[in-house]
Amino acid sequence: MTTAPTAAAADQLDTITERWATLADRAGDRPATTWPPAMGITRLMSEEERAEQAAERLDTDPDAPGPRPAPIDVNVLDVMTTIETGLLEAADAIAERVQRPAYRAQTGRGWTDNAHRELALLAARDSADPRRWRLTGQRTAPDAAEWLALRLRDQPGPFRPLDQMERELVAAVAATAAELLRKTLGDARQRTVVPHPCPMPCGGQLVVEGGDGEPPLVLCEDCGRTWTEGEAVA
Template identity: 70%
Template sequence: MTTTPTTPTTPADHLDTITERWNALQEAAGTRTVTTWPPAMGITRLMTEEERQEQAAERADTNPDAPGPRPTPVNVDVLDVMTTIETGLVTTADWLAERIQRPAFRAPTGRGWSDDVHKAAVLLAAKDAADPRRWKFTGQRDAPTAAEWLSLRMRDQPGPFRALDTGERDAVASVARMSAEMIARTLGEQRRATPLPHPCPQPCGGQLVVEGGDGTPPLVRCEDCGRTWTDTTTAVA
């Protein structure tokens, strides 16, 4: 029995998704994907002869046995998505930390280490400044680190912070949702619908749309007559 993955419903869930799926994005960026969107799904019979020849030429050009220089095995589109997500998350964390993160304690000056009170104050200040719960404006500033820190703030975990107000929560939620959606779309885990440039082969001649991309078998649907096509069926009324 196949279990359907639970769709994240809260901003913190979206942030957890980013942390959990980042390695998958890195793997996708290091290989050139062999799947395309929208999928052909046997609807090449609807293409013109010129379109079929262009598609065949494109396949030949990407064949590893074809002559000529081979493309770099890096998926630039995935790298662009990762850069966009990382920039958004780190920028949001910087912005939020400036607003909610309490400055570290400062030790009093003018006394030597022989003063036990001063010594305790200096140690307390150093410990407070080094609190690992603090967002760091230098050092490790990648997407998983920012997503985890933002997730803890959205869950009101304790630390040297004040509680987020409604505007701050909404801003983080927006970035989290868009980032999670970009990951799902890039990894082919989000359902999509794309119009096709060919009319329905039925008398209606309606607009065809290919749907899929969420792990389920894709299908072609006519928006006029409602008929659908899959890889294993010809037409479903």
């Protein structure tokens, strides 16, 4: 029977399969926004820091001299590589444990009877079963995510059911991959420390929260004061 954690992990793997193309499209774009957002924090910067930030903005001008940024988002490519590596390694490890070896039939001895022909066909069909996980050839993150989700759901095939340890392993990989995907696509809320003290008398630690589609805000962890994007931190 599929448990709630197993079902949640399978759903996370489905999300990776369904949104992989979106992630690949994002990798072909320049980063649309900078995280964390400035939100008035630039007023707390030194003159030197503000000059550096202005120079970075100037360099994005297509007419500015010097080399232009690559027309791809390298950070997204790194995320895709991390997710794909984790999923492929998990699928390889699970397949080695739960996937039944293909049937083998002796051939090449001149047998012509129906029984031996049937055995040879059975072995060929079993080896070519599309439900099998392949350790060679073209292997992608969506393929691995879909195959692992089917194992969590105990779909039939040349496999034994996953035991609890194997389910936990797949669930851990699924959770990490899904979280990386959500953060990269802006679906997960992020929390980042701001390298400037709170401008209030407490002088506490500032953090920025956002990145999930909701309006970001700056929060002081000491006095609890918050600032929204349209409100200067001053």
